[in-house]
Amino acid sequence: MRFMMLIHHDEAALTPAVQKGLVGEYGAFLAALAKADGASAGERLKPSSAATTVREQDGKLDVLDGPYADTKEQLGGYFFIEAASLDEAIAWAKRCPSVKYGSIEIRPVYNIQTDWKG
Amino acid sequence: MVEHEVGRAAERVARESYGRLVAYLAARNRDVASAEDALSEAFAAALRTWPVDGVPDNPDAWLLTAARRRQIDAARRNQTRKAGEEHIQRIGDEIEAMAEEQDAIPDRRLALMFACAHPAIERSVRTPLILQTILGLTAEDISAAFLIPPGTMGQRLVRAKLRIRDAGIPFRVPDPEELPERLGAVLDAIYAAYTKGWHEVGDDAVPEVADEAIWLGRLVVSLLPDEPEAKGMLALMLYTAARREARRDAAGTYLPLEQQDTGLWDESRIALAENLLHQANTAAGPSGRYQIEAAIQSAHVTRRLTGVSNWPAVVALYDHLFGLTGSPVVVLNRAVARAEMEGPRAGLADLASLDGDKRMLSYQPYWAAKGHLLSRAGDTDAAIEALTVAIGLTTDAAVKGYLLSMLPSQAHDRRRQ
Numbered sequence: 001m002r003f004m005m006l007i008h009h010d011e012a013a014l015t016p017a018v019q020k021g022l023v024g025e026y027g028a029f030l031a032a033l034a035k036a037d038g039a040s041a042g043e044r045l046k047p048s049s050a051a052t053t054v055r056e057q058d059g060k061l062d063v064l065d066g067p068y069a070d071t072k073e074q075l076g077g078y079f080f081i082e083a084a085s086l087d088e089a090i091a092w093a094k095r096c097p098s099v100k101y102g103s104i105e106i107r108p109v110y111n112i113q114t115d116w117k118g
Numbered sequence: 119m120v121e122h123e124v125g126r127a128a129e130r131v132a133r134e135s136y137g138r139l140v141a142y143l144a145a146r147n148r149d150v151a152s153a154e155d156a157l158s159e160a161f162a163a164a165l166r167t168w169p170v171d172g173v174p175d176n177p178d179a180w181l182l183t184a185a186r187r188r189q190i191d192a193a194r195r196n197q198t199r200k201a202g203e204e205h206i207q208r209i210g211d212e213i214e215a216m217a218e219e220q221d222a223i224p225d226r227r228l229a230l231m232f233a234c235a236h237p238a239i240e241r242s243v244r245t246p247l248i249l250q251t252i253l254g255l256t257a258e259d260i261s262a263a264f265l266i267p268p269g270t271m272g273q274r275l276v277r278a279k280l281r282i283r284d285a286g287i288p289f290r291v292p293d294p295e296e297l298p299e300r301l302g303a304v305l306d307a308i309y310a311a312y313t314k315g316w317h318e319v320g321d322d323a324v325p326e327v328a329d330e331a332i333w334l335g336r337l338v339v340s341l342l343p344d345e346p347e348a349k350g351m352l353a354l355m356l357y358t359a360a361r362r363e364a365r366r367d368a369a370g371t372y373l374p375l376e377q378q379d380t381g382l383w384d385e386s387r388i389a390l391a392e393n394l395l396h397q398a399n400t401a402a403g404p405s406g407r408y409q410i411e412a413a414i415q416s417a418h419v420t421r422r423l424t425g426v427s428n429w430p431a432v433v434a435l436y437d438h439l440f441g442l443t444g445s446p447v448v449v450l451n452r453a454v455a456r457a458e459m460e461g462p463r464a465g466l467a468d469l470a471s472l473d474g475d476k477r478m479l480s481y482q483p484y485w486a487a488k489g490h491l492l493s494r495a496g497d498t499d500a501a502i503e504a505l506t507v508a509i510g511l512t513t514d515a516a517v518k519g520y521l522l523s524m525l526p527s528q529a530h531d532r533r534r535q
Binding site for chain 1: 192196242264265266270479485503506507508509510511512513
């Protein structure tokens with residue numbers, strides 16, 4: 001199964017010192033991810049203060065300054081893994097350095113071959 | 119402290135009774151879930167009151183009586199008189215049968231373990247099922263040890279119990295001819311619980327689960343005294359448990375086996391393990407996986423007497439084990455042992471056979487061992503690469519710190535040529 005791992009950071013906890021430490025830890029984590037079968041490195045996002053949200057309501061286009069949801073933890077990046085089961089995906093979430101500063105959301109990726117019940 | 123001891127002792131008796139009663143009640147209709155329903159509240163009450171009031175003379179009867187009272191209450195609440203009466207009738211029959219038998223109820227726990235570890239039960243759920251039915255651990259306790267959401271774990275356990283009831287999984291100890299194969303599944307399930315509690319050290323440790331696994335191992339040995347493989351597994355668990363306190367120094371730093379202070383090893387557990395292994399070895403027939411792994415541990419703990427592990431014996435035993443299991447983990451451990459005798463290059467030559475083995479790609483011990491050997495061979499760049507992957511796969515902070523300390527400096531490292 002393919003899983004998308006969404007990294008949600010408590011942005012207030014990411015002090016410059018923490019960020020510096022995370023860079024080193026991510027180096028090792030991404031090296032491990034690069035060896036894993038079927039995994040793919042994702043990308044790191046700029047802080048949610050740089051976010052813009054667009055939606056259309058009643059035929060009127062709204063462009064909002066800020067993230068989609070005003071929550072304590074904000075989407076900070078993502079990566080993909082290939083895992084036999086949820087248990088294996090949880091093991092990868094535990095290895096992700098960001099788990100100490102937020103949450104890793106594990107989302108199975110929709111597979112048209114196996115999930116399509118049309 | 120004494121109070122805590124009393125509490126532990128009472129809890130142990132309650133668990134023993136609980137497991138015995140679940141096994142006994144479920145053996146009649148293979149309905150583990152209903153047996154557990156009948157007993158779970160009584161068990162919780164025992165955990166509350168026994169440590170304070172003392173353990174009753176007949177714990178089994180106490181639990182059954184308490185279970186019956188709760189069922190009567192539930193029946194009154196639910197107004198489902200008929201269902202309630204049937205239940206009460208059944209429990210009443212049990213207590214009568216117990217009174218008539220005079221001695222203890224027959225021990226069906228082994229039969230229940232064989233049902234939980236039956237080939238028709240999915241492998242990953244066998245260990246949790248044994249922990250729950252024999253020890254009365256909750257889905258929540260178990261999910262914490264297995265790093266799985268409690269809801270998911272609960273669903274898996276419920277499904278597995280339905281399967282035991284509906285798929286006709288038998289409640290019996292297999293016949294002698296199929297016993298070795300089927301016993302293996304029971305031993306594997308118990309050992310899996312042990313490694314959860316032991317290998318995952320530091321932040322991830324669940325030592326309680328490891329202790330419960332040792333207790334289950336003793337139970338199997340006592341119920342199957344003629345099975346050398348059961349003794350081998352219990353010995354293996356005791357050898358490694360004996361070193362639990364030595365795996366960290368005073369500052370909390372992780373120490374591999376070769377660097378541990380042997381004075382911190384638990385001599386009484388080692389003596390018990392040696393004795394079990396000796397008994398297993400004198401039994402007829404070829405040695406199984408657990409006896410060989412216990413023998414490897416025995417070769418390691420000779421270091422407390424001679425100052426060095428018996429490496430030639432370790433390598434020979436791994437050869438034998440590889441013939442049995444063909445496991446890449448055995449190849450890995452053998453390579454590390456060979457490096458101790460013939461140097462890092464010999465170990466690396468053995469590891470080459472695992473290159474490209476998909477099972478090793480995210481296996482932390484493989485990258486840690488490879489990095490260590492490369493570093494000793496002076497291959498600095500490759501060592502840094504392998505150790506970096508190992509660090510990325512490690513979740514325990516102390517182990518991470520140990521691996522970071524092994525990273526060779528970029529300058530040419532000639533420490534251990």
